[in-house]
Amino acid sequence: MFDLQGYGSLLIEGGKLTLAVGVCAMIITVLVGLGSSLCKLSDIKTLQRIAGLYTTVIRGIPELVLILLVYYGAPTLMQDTLNLFGIDIYISINPFIAGTLTIGFIYGAFATEVFRGAFMAVPKGQIEAARSCGMGSVLTFRRILLPQMWRFAIPGLGNVWMVLIKATALISVIQLPELMRNADIAVRSTRKPFTCYFAASLIYLAITIVSLLFQQWAEKRASRGIKRAL
Protein backbone atom coordinates (compact mmCIF):
# COMPACT_ATOMS: atom_id res chain seq x y z
CA MET A 1 0.00 0.00 0.00
CA PHE A 2 2.83 2.35 0.80
CA ASP A 3 4.28 2.40 -2.67
CA LEU A 4 4.59 6.05 -3.64
CA GLN A 5 6.07 5.10 -7.04
CA GLY A 6 8.99 7.45 -6.65
CA TYR A 7 6.88 10.42 -5.64
CA GLY A 8 8.13 10.31 -2.05
CA SER A 9 10.87 12.83 -2.79
CA LEU A 10 8.29 15.20 -4.31
CA LEU A 11 6.36 15.08 -1.03
CA ILE A 12 9.55 15.72 0.95
CA GLU A 13 10.30 18.75 -1.27
CA GLY A 14 6.76 19.97 -0.62
CA GLY A 15 7.25 19.43 3.09
CA LYS A 16 10.35 21.66 2.97
CA LEU A 17 8.40 24.43 1.26
CA THR A 18 5.57 24.02 3.80
CA LEU A 19 8.12 24.52 6.58
CA ALA A 20 9.60 27.55 4.79
CA VAL A 21 6.15 29.12 4.39
CA GLY A 22 5.37 28.27 8.02
CA VAL A 23 8.56 29.81 9.41
CA CYS A 24 8.27 32.99 7.30
CA ALA A 25 4.60 33.36 8.25
CA MET A 26 5.46 32.78 11.92
CA ILE A 27 8.06 35.57 11.82
CA ILE A 28 5.41 37.93 10.41
CA THR A 29 2.93 36.65 13.02
CA VAL A 30 5.32 37.43 15.89
CA LEU A 31 6.20 40.90 14.55
CA VAL A 32 2.57 41.81 13.82
CA GLY A 33 1.42 40.33 17.14
CA LEU A 34 4.05 42.27 19.11
CA GLY A 35 3.17 45.53 17.37
CA SER A 36 -0.55 45.10 17.69
CA SER A 37 -0.40 43.99 21.34
CA LEU A 38 1.65 47.11 22.13
CA CYS A 39 -1.05 49.17 20.39
CA LYS A 40 -3.70 47.50 22.55
CA LEU A 41 -1.70 48.23 25.72
CA SER A 42 -0.84 51.81 24.75
CA ASP A 43 -2.60 54.85 26.24
CA ILE A 44 -3.48 56.22 22.80
CA LYS A 45 -7.16 55.54 22.06
CA THR A 46 -6.73 55.55 18.25
CA LEU A 47 -4.05 52.85 18.36
CA GLN A 48 -6.20 50.73 20.69
CA ARG A 49 -9.14 51.01 18.30
CA ILE A 50 -7.09 50.12 15.22
CA ALA A 51 -5.62 47.04 16.94
CA GLY A 52 -9.06 46.09 18.26
CA LEU A 53 -10.62 46.37 14.81
CA TYR A 54 -7.78 44.34 13.27
CA THR A 55 -8.15 41.42 15.70
CA THR A 56 -11.98 41.45 15.58
CA VAL A 57 -12.19 41.50 11.79
CA ILE A 58 -9.43 38.97 11.08
CA ARG A 59 -10.74 36.43 13.59
CA GLY A 60 -14.21 36.52 12.03
CA ILE A 61 -13.20 35.64 8.46
CA PRO A 62 -12.12 32.18 7.23
CA GLU A 63 -8.46 31.86 6.20
CA LEU A 64 -9.44 30.54 2.77
CA VAL A 65 -11.53 33.63 1.99
CA LEU A 66 -8.69 35.94 3.05
CA ILE A 67 -6.15 34.01 0.96
CA LEU A 68 -8.42 34.21 -2.11
CA LEU A 69 -9.09 37.90 -1.40
CA VAL A 70 -5.38 38.75 -1.21
CA TYR A 71 -4.23 36.56 -4.11
CA TYR A 72 -7.01 37.32 -6.61
CA GLY A 73 -8.62 40.45 -5.14
CA ALA A 74 -5.64 42.64 -4.27
CA PRO A 75 -4.12 42.72 -7.81
CA THR A 76 -7.45 43.54 -9.46
CA LEU A 77 -8.14 46.20 -6.83
CA MET A 78 -4.76 47.80 -7.56
CA GLN A 79 -5.33 47.59 -11.32
CA ASP A 80 -8.76 49.21 -11.01
CA THR A 81 -7.36 51.96 -8.80
CA LEU A 82 -4.47 52.66 -11.19
CA ASN A 83 -6.93 52.63 -14.10
CA LEU A 84 -8.68 55.60 -12.52
CA PHE A 85 -5.44 57.53 -12.96
CA GLY A 86 -5.09 56.35 -16.53
CA ILE A 87 -2.40 53.77 -15.85
CA ASP A 88 -3.14 50.43 -17.51
CA ILE A 89 -0.93 47.60 -16.24
CA TYR A 90 -1.28 43.95 -15.30
CA ILE A 91 -0.39 43.05 -11.73
CA SER A 92 0.01 39.59 -10.27
CA ILE A 93 1.28 38.51 -6.87
CA ASN A 94 3.73 35.70 -6.24
CA PRO A 95 1.78 32.92 -4.43
CA PHE A 96 4.57 32.47 -1.85
CA ILE A 97 4.44 36.15 -0.86
CA ALA A 98 0.63 36.31 -0.94
CA GLY A 99 0.29 33.12 1.13
CA THR A 100 2.97 33.96 3.68
CA LEU A 101 1.74 37.51 4.20
CA THR A 102 -1.91 36.47 4.54
CA ILE A 103 -1.22 33.61 6.96
CA GLY A 104 1.16 35.85 8.93
CA PHE A 105 -1.41 38.63 9.27
CA ILE A 106 -4.21 36.20 10.20
CA TYR A 107 -2.26 34.55 13.01
CA GLY A 108 -0.84 37.92 14.05
CA ALA A 109 -4.35 38.60 15.34
CA PHE A 110 -4.21 35.48 17.50
CA ALA A 111 -0.65 36.24 18.65
CA THR A 112 -1.80 39.73 19.70
CA GLU A 113 -3.87 38.26 22.53
CA VAL A 114 -1.00 35.93 23.51
CA PHE A 115 1.48 38.81 23.77
CA ARG A 116 -1.01 41.08 25.52
CA GLY A 117 -1.53 38.46 28.22
CA ALA A 118 2.21 37.84 28.47
CA PHE A 119 3.07 41.55 28.88
CA MET A 120 0.41 41.89 31.58
CA ALA A 121 1.76 38.80 33.36
CA VAL A 122 5.14 40.47 34.04
CA PRO A 123 4.94 41.66 37.68
CA LYS A 124 4.34 45.40 38.11
CA GLY A 125 7.20 45.61 40.62
CA GLN A 126 9.68 44.87 37.83
CA ILE A 127 8.56 47.92 35.88
CA GLU A 128 8.53 50.13 38.97
CA ALA A 129 12.03 48.96 39.88
CA ALA A 130 13.27 49.72 36.36
CA ARG A 131 11.70 53.19 36.51
CA SER A 132 13.31 53.91 39.87
CA CYS A 133 16.69 52.94 38.40
CA GLY A 134 16.13 55.73 35.90
CA MET A 135 15.21 53.72 32.79
CA GLY A 136 12.86 55.37 30.32
CA SER A 137 9.91 53.58 28.76
CA VAL A 138 11.83 52.32 25.70
CA LEU A 139 14.69 51.06 27.82
CA THR A 140 12.29 49.44 30.32
CA PHE A 141 10.54 47.70 27.45
CA ARG A 142 13.74 46.44 25.86
CA ARG A 143 15.60 45.42 29.02
CA ILE A 144 12.83 44.37 31.43
CA LEU A 145 9.49 43.64 29.74
CA LEU A 146 10.58 41.99 26.48
CA PRO A 147 12.98 39.40 27.98
CA GLN A 148 10.61 38.41 30.80
CA MET A 149 7.48 38.30 28.66
CA TRP A 150 8.64 35.31 26.57
CA ARG A 151 8.20 32.82 29.41
CA PHE A 152 4.47 33.58 29.49
CA ALA A 153 4.13 33.83 25.71
CA ILE A 154 5.78 30.55 24.65
CA PRO A 155 2.84 28.17 25.42
CA GLY A 156 0.39 30.41 23.53
CA LEU A 157 2.81 30.97 20.64
CA GLY A 158 3.31 27.20 20.41
CA ASN A 159 -0.42 26.75 19.92
CA VAL A 160 -0.49 29.50 17.28
CA TRP A 161 2.36 27.78 15.42
CA MET A 162 0.52 24.41 15.44
CA VAL A 163 -2.59 25.96 13.91
CA LEU A 164 -0.52 28.06 11.51
CA ILE A 165 1.48 25.18 10.03
CA LYS A 166 -1.77 23.30 9.32
CA ALA A 167 -3.29 26.42 7.75
CA THR A 168 -0.42 26.55 5.21
CA ALA A 169 -2.13 23.60 3.47
CA LEU A 170 -4.68 26.14 2.21
CA ILE A 171 -2.01 27.88 0.11
CA SER A 172 -2.16 24.86 -2.23
CA VAL A 173 -5.37 26.49 -3.51
CA ILE A 174 -3.28 29.28 -5.06
CA GLN A 175 -0.92 26.78 -6.74
CA LEU A 176 2.14 27.11 -4.50
CA PRO A 177 3.98 23.74 -4.75
CA GLU A 178 3.93 23.04 -1.00
CA LEU A 179 3.14 19.67 0.57
CA MET A 180 -0.58 19.55 -0.28
CA ARG A 181 -0.09 20.75 -3.85
CA ASN A 182 2.68 18.21 -4.47
CA ALA A 183 0.45 15.49 -3.02
CA ASP A 184 -2.18 16.53 -5.61
CA ILE A 185 0.42 16.21 -8.37
CA ALA A 186 1.46 12.77 -7.07
CA VAL A 187 -2.20 11.68 -6.96
CA ARG A 188 -2.74 12.69 -10.60
CA SER A 189 0.14 10.52 -11.84
CA THR A 190 -0.10 7.54 -9.50
CA ARG A 191 -3.93 7.32 -9.29
CA LYS A 192 -3.50 6.40 -5.62
CA PRO A 193 -5.26 9.27 -3.80
CA PHE A 194 -5.47 7.59 -0.40
CA THR A 195 -1.82 6.54 -0.32
CA CYS A 196 -0.49 9.94 -1.36
CA TYR A 197 -2.71 12.06 0.88
CA PHE A 198 -2.11 9.70 3.80
CA ALA A 199 1.65 10.01 3.30
CA ALA A 200 1.24 13.80 3.23
CA SER A 201 -0.79 13.67 6.43
CA LEU A 202 2.01 11.70 8.12
CA ILE A 203 4.49 14.43 7.18
CA TYR A 204 2.20 17.01 8.81
CA LEU A 205 1.92 14.74 11.83
CA ALA A 206 5.73 14.48 12.02
CA ILE A 207 5.99 18.30 11.93
CA THR A 208 3.42 18.48 14.76
CA ILE A 209 5.32 15.95 16.92
CA VAL A 210 8.67 17.70 16.42
CA SER A 211 6.99 21.05 17.22
CA LEU A 212 5.51 19.64 20.44
CA LEU A 213 8.94 18.40 21.57
CA PHE A 214 10.54 21.74 20.66
CA GLN A 215 7.82 23.60 22.57
CA GLN A 216 8.46 21.52 25.71
CA TRP A 217 12.17 22.22 25.44
CA ALA A 218 11.60 25.95 24.88
CA GLU A 219 9.21 26.21 27.83
CA LYS A 220 11.73 24.51 30.08
CA ARG A 221 14.52 26.76 28.87
CA ALA A 222 12.50 29.96 29.20
CA SER A 223 11.63 29.22 32.82
CA ARG A 224 15.00 27.83 33.89
CA GLY A 225 15.53 30.75 36.26
CA ILE A 226 12.21 30.23 38.04
CA LYS A 227 11.87 28.29 41.26
CA ARG A 228 9.35 25.53 41.01
CA ALA A 229 7.03 24.53 43.87
CA LEU A 230 7.14 20.84 43.02
Add this chain to the structure above:
Amino acid sequence: MDIGIIVESLPRLLGGVMVTVEITALSVILGLILAIPLSIMRVSSNPFIRLPVYGFNFYFRGTPLLVQLFLIYYGSGQFQEVFSDWGLWRFFREAYFCAILSLTLNTAAYSSEIFRGGIEGVSSGEIEAARACGMSGFLLYRRIIMPAALRIAWPAYTNEVVFLLQASSLVSIITLMDITGVARVIAARSFAFYEIFITVALIYLALVYGLIYVFKKMENRILGYLSPDSLSS
Protein backbone atom coordinates in the same frame (compact mmCIF):
# COMPACT_ATOMS: atom_id res chain seq x y z
CA MET B 1 -15.60 49.02 -7.55
CA ASP B 2 -18.64 47.55 -9.21
CA ILE B 3 -21.57 47.71 -6.78
CA GLY B 4 -23.95 46.27 -9.39
CA ILE B 5 -22.27 42.87 -9.39
CA ILE B 6 -22.55 42.66 -5.58
CA VAL B 7 -26.28 43.45 -5.59
CA GLU B 8 -26.80 41.10 -8.54
CA SER B 9 -25.08 38.15 -6.84
CA LEU B 10 -26.55 38.65 -3.36
CA PRO B 11 -29.43 36.16 -3.86
CA ARG B 12 -26.98 33.44 -4.95
CA LEU B 13 -24.65 34.23 -2.04
CA LEU B 14 -27.58 33.94 0.36
CA GLY B 15 -28.23 30.47 -1.11
CA GLY B 16 -24.62 29.72 -0.22
CA VAL B 17 -25.24 30.98 3.32
CA MET B 18 -27.96 28.34 3.69
CA VAL B 19 -25.54 25.59 2.60
CA THR B 20 -22.82 26.85 4.97
CA VAL B 21 -25.25 27.03 7.91
CA GLU B 22 -26.65 23.58 7.10
CA ILE B 23 -23.23 21.91 6.82
CA THR B 24 -21.98 23.60 9.98
CA ALA B 25 -25.10 22.76 12.01
CA LEU B 26 -25.12 19.12 10.91
CA SER B 27 -21.41 18.66 11.68
CA VAL B 28 -21.70 20.40 15.06
CA ILE B 29 -24.62 18.19 16.13
CA LEU B 30 -23.10 14.93 14.84
CA GLY B 31 -19.69 15.93 16.22
CA LEU B 32 -21.21 16.63 19.63
CA ILE B 33 -22.96 13.25 19.66
CA LEU B 34 -19.59 11.59 18.92
CA ALA B 35 -17.50 13.78 21.19
CA ILE B 36 -19.34 13.11 24.46
CA PRO B 37 -18.72 9.32 24.53
CA LEU B 38 -15.21 9.88 23.13
CA SER B 39 -14.36 12.27 25.97
CA ILE B 40 -15.58 9.73 28.55
CA MET B 41 -13.48 7.03 26.89
CA ARG B 42 -10.55 9.46 26.82
CA VAL B 43 -10.47 9.67 30.65
CA SER B 44 -10.91 5.90 31.14
CA SER B 45 -8.33 4.18 33.33
CA ASN B 46 -8.30 1.24 30.90
CA PRO B 47 -5.54 1.87 28.32
CA PHE B 48 -7.34 -0.24 25.68
CA ILE B 49 -10.23 2.23 25.78
CA ARG B 50 -8.18 5.40 26.34
CA LEU B 51 -5.36 4.95 23.82
CA PRO B 52 -7.43 4.43 20.62
CA VAL B 53 -9.29 7.67 21.36
CA TYR B 54 -5.97 9.38 22.11
CA GLY B 55 -4.66 8.19 18.74
CA PHE B 56 -7.79 9.31 16.89
CA ASN B 57 -7.66 12.75 18.51
CA PHE B 58 -3.93 13.08 17.89
CA TYR B 59 -4.27 12.29 14.18
CA PHE B 60 -7.26 14.56 13.58
CA ARG B 61 -5.76 17.43 15.58
CA GLY B 62 -2.29 17.01 14.14
CA THR B 63 -3.14 17.08 10.42
CA PRO B 64 -4.82 19.84 8.37
CA LEU B 65 -8.56 19.57 7.78
CA LEU B 66 -7.89 19.91 4.04
CA VAL B 67 -5.90 16.64 4.09
CA GLN B 68 -8.71 14.89 5.98
CA LEU B 69 -11.25 16.19 3.49
CA PHE B 70 -9.17 14.96 0.52
CA LEU B 71 -8.44 11.61 2.22
CA ILE B 72 -12.16 10.94 2.58
CA TYR B 73 -13.42 12.46 -0.69
CA TYR B 74 -10.65 11.51 -3.14
CA GLY B 75 -9.00 8.78 -1.04
CA SER B 76 -12.16 6.69 -0.86
CA GLY B 77 -11.95 6.28 -4.64
CA GLN B 78 -8.93 4.03 -4.16
CA PHE B 79 -11.19 1.53 -2.36
CA GLN B 80 -14.17 1.87 -4.68
CA GLU B 81 -14.69 -1.92 -5.06
CA VAL B 82 -14.60 -2.53 -1.32
CA PHE B 83 -17.04 0.31 -0.64
CA SER B 84 -19.30 -0.88 -3.48
CA ASP B 85 -19.38 -4.38 -1.99
CA TRP B 86 -20.44 -2.97 1.35
CA GLY B 87 -23.03 -0.72 -0.32
CA LEU B 88 -21.26 2.41 0.96
CA TRP B 89 -20.01 3.76 -2.35
CA ARG B 90 -23.16 5.79 -3.05
CA PHE B 91 -22.38 7.78 0.12
CA PHE B 92 -18.66 8.30 -0.50
CA ARG B 93 -19.40 9.34 -4.09
CA GLU B 94 -21.25 12.41 -2.76
CA ALA B 95 -19.12 15.45 -1.91
CA TYR B 96 -21.79 16.52 0.57
CA PHE B 97 -21.51 13.28 2.58
CA CYS B 98 -17.70 13.43 2.59
CA ALA B 99 -17.74 17.07 3.71
CA ILE B 100 -20.06 16.31 6.63
CA LEU B 101 -18.06 13.19 7.56
CA SER B 102 -14.68 14.94 7.66
CA LEU B 103 -15.98 18.04 9.47
CA THR B 104 -17.77 15.79 12.00
CA LEU B 105 -14.68 13.66 12.71
CA ASN B 106 -12.50 16.79 12.93
CA THR B 107 -14.76 18.60 15.38
CA ALA B 108 -15.33 15.39 17.38
CA ALA B 109 -11.58 15.16 17.98
CA TYR B 110 -11.22 18.81 19.05
CA SER B 111 -14.45 18.84 21.13
CA SER B 112 -13.68 15.61 22.96
CA GLU B 113 -10.35 17.08 24.10
CA ILE B 114 -12.24 20.19 25.28
CA PHE B 115 -14.77 18.03 27.15
CA ARG B 116 -11.97 15.94 28.63
CA GLY B 117 -10.64 19.13 30.18
CA GLY B 118 -14.16 19.78 31.50
CA ILE B 119 -14.48 16.29 33.00
CA GLU B 120 -11.10 16.65 34.69
CA GLY B 121 -12.23 20.02 36.03
CA VAL B 122 -15.30 18.66 37.84
CA SER B 123 -14.60 19.05 41.57
CA SER B 124 -13.90 15.73 43.25
CA GLY B 125 -16.23 16.66 46.15
CA GLU B 126 -19.24 16.55 43.81
CA ILE B 127 -18.26 13.11 42.55
CA GLU B 128 -17.65 11.83 46.09
CA ALA B 129 -21.02 13.18 47.22
CA ALA B 130 -22.73 11.44 44.29
CA ARG B 131 -20.97 8.17 45.11
CA ALA B 132 -21.99 8.56 48.76
CA CYS B 133 -25.61 8.85 47.55
CA GLY B 134 -25.12 5.54 45.78
CA MET B 135 -24.75 6.77 42.19
CA SER B 136 -22.24 5.04 39.97
CA GLY B 137 -21.39 4.45 36.35
CA PHE B 138 -23.87 5.80 33.84
CA LEU B 139 -26.07 7.56 36.42
CA LEU B 140 -23.05 9.37 37.88
CA TYR B 141 -21.99 10.60 34.41
CA ARG B 142 -25.50 11.54 33.34
CA ARG B 143 -26.55 13.38 36.47
CA ILE B 144 -23.35 14.83 37.91
CA ILE B 145 -20.18 14.72 35.80
CA MET B 146 -21.38 15.56 32.27
CA PRO B 147 -23.62 18.53 33.20
CA ALA B 148 -20.80 20.04 35.26
CA ALA B 149 -18.16 19.22 32.64
CA LEU B 150 -20.15 20.73 29.76
CA ARG B 151 -20.62 23.93 31.78
CA ILE B 152 -16.88 24.20 32.39
CA ALA B 153 -16.14 23.45 28.73
CA TRP B 154 -18.76 25.80 27.25
CA PRO B 155 -16.57 28.89 26.55
CA ALA B 156 -13.90 26.74 24.85
CA TYR B 157 -16.60 24.84 22.94
CA THR B 158 -17.95 28.17 21.63
CA ASN B 159 -14.53 28.79 20.04
CA GLU B 160 -14.57 25.34 18.47
CA VAL B 161 -17.99 25.94 16.87
CA VAL B 162 -16.78 29.30 15.50
CA PHE B 163 -13.71 27.58 14.04
CA LEU B 164 -15.92 24.92 12.46
CA LEU B 165 -18.13 27.57 10.86
CA GLN B 166 -15.02 29.12 9.32
CA ALA B 167 -13.50 25.75 8.42
CA SER B 168 -16.66 24.82 6.53
CA SER B 169 -15.42 27.21 3.81
CA LEU B 170 -13.02 24.42 2.78
CA VAL B 171 -15.89 22.35 1.40
CA SER B 172 -15.90 24.75 -1.57
CA ILE B 173 -12.65 23.05 -2.65
CA ILE B 174 -14.51 19.75 -3.15
CA THR B 175 -17.10 21.42 -5.39
CA LEU B 176 -19.81 22.21 -2.82
CA MET B 177 -21.68 25.48 -3.28
CA ASP B 178 -21.39 27.06 0.16
CA ILE B 179 -20.74 30.82 0.51
CA THR B 180 -17.11 30.49 -0.58
CA GLY B 181 -18.01 28.09 -3.39
CA VAL B 182 -20.64 30.42 -4.85
CA ALA B 183 -18.22 33.35 -4.51
CA ARG B 184 -15.45 31.53 -6.37
CA VAL B 185 -17.76 30.70 -9.28
CA ILE B 186 -19.13 34.26 -9.52
CA ALA B 187 -15.66 35.81 -9.20
CA ALA B 188 -14.14 33.54 -11.83
CA ARG B 189 -16.90 34.44 -14.30
CA SER B 190 -17.14 38.17 -13.66
CA PHE B 191 -13.52 38.95 -12.65
CA ALA B 192 -15.03 41.03 -9.80
CA PHE B 193 -12.64 39.35 -7.34
CA TYR B 194 -12.33 41.92 -4.58
CA GLU B 195 -15.96 43.06 -4.71
CA ILE B 196 -17.22 39.49 -4.24
CA PHE B 197 -14.64 38.35 -1.69
CA ILE B 198 -15.06 41.48 0.45
CA THR B 199 -18.83 40.88 0.44
CA VAL B 200 -18.24 37.25 1.41
CA ALA B 201 -15.87 38.32 4.19
CA LEU B 202 -18.57 40.64 5.57
CA ILE B 203 -21.17 37.83 5.43
CA TYR B 204 -18.83 35.54 7.40
CA LEU B 205 -18.17 38.33 9.93
CA ALA B 206 -21.92 38.71 10.48
CA LEU B 207 -22.39 34.94 10.82
CA VAL B 208 -19.45 34.52 13.22
CA TYR B 209 -20.40 37.39 15.51
CA GLY B 210 -24.07 36.37 15.37
CA LEU B 211 -23.07 32.87 16.45
CA ILE B 212 -20.86 34.22 19.24
CA TYR B 213 -23.80 36.37 20.44
CA VAL B 214 -26.12 33.32 20.59
CA PHE B 215 -23.54 31.22 22.43
CA LYS B 216 -22.90 34.04 24.94
CA LYS B 217 -26.65 34.19 25.62
CA MET B 218 -26.67 30.44 26.21
CA GLU B 219 -23.59 30.80 28.41
CA ASN B 220 -25.39 33.41 30.53
CA ARG B 221 -28.19 30.94 30.95
CA ILE B 222 -26.24 27.79 31.80
CA LEU B 223 -23.50 29.57 33.78
CA GLY B 224 -25.85 32.24 35.16
CA TYR B 225 -25.65 30.92 38.70
CA LEU B 226 -21.94 31.78 38.74
CA SER B 227 -22.38 35.44 37.78
CA PRO B 228 -22.32 38.07 40.53
CA ASP B 229 -25.81 39.32 39.49
CA SER B 230 -27.49 36.06 40.49
CA LEU B 231 -26.78 36.78 44.16
CA SER B 232 -28.51 40.14 44.21
CA SER B 233 -31.69 39.14 42.38
